[in-house]
Amino acid sequence: MAKREKKCANSFVTMTELILPNDTNTLNNLMGGRLMHWMDIVSAIAAQRHSNRIVVTASVDNISFAEPIKLGNVITLKAFVTRAFNSSMEVYIEAVAEDIPANKRKETNKAFFTFVAVDQSGRPIDVPEIKPETDKEKELYEGALRRRQLRLVLAKRMKPEDAKELQSLFL
DSSP states (O other), rough: OOOOOEGGGGGEEEEEEEEGGGGTTTSSOOOHHHHHHHHHHHHHHHHHHHHHHEEEEEEEEOEEEEEBBBBTOEEEEEEEEEESSSSEEEEEEEEEEETTTTTTTEEEEEEEEEEEEEESOOBBBOEEEEESSSSSHHHOOOOOOOOHHHHHHHTTTOHHHHHHHHTTTTT
C-alpha cells in the first residue's frame, strides 16, 4: 500500500500571544519556559494537522534565544512539519516579536521539535509523507534526515557509523 502524501502547507500553524506580566521574569522579558510551552503547543497542532492523529513530543532541538521578548510585545509563532518519517515528524518553529507602538518586528527564536503519532493505545502509527513546495520547505526537508540522525546518535539510539547522511557532511 502506498503511503499518503501531504503538502507542507497543510500543516502550517500560526499562534499569536500578547506578553503579559505573568509571562515575564523580573527584567520584564518573556520567560524561556513560557516560550517553550507555546512552541510545544503550536508545533503539536502542526503535527496533529499533518498526521490527523494524536501526537506526543519526542524531542526538542536547540532553542536559540537570540533576542529578549519584552512585556507588552506581541509574539507570533509559526510552525510546520518539515519531514515525516515512519511515525515521527520534525516540526520547524520560528518566533517573531512585535513592538506594535514602535512599529518594530524582530525574529527572536527558532527550533525543531519531533513528534510521534500514536494510536488510542499509545503505540506509534504511520504518518503521511511530506511534499515540500517552497524553497524554504525544500531546504528544511533536505536537512531533516541529517538532523534526525544527529538526534538519534546523541540519544544513543543510532550508532555514529550508521548515520550515513550525517557523515556525508564531513566527507
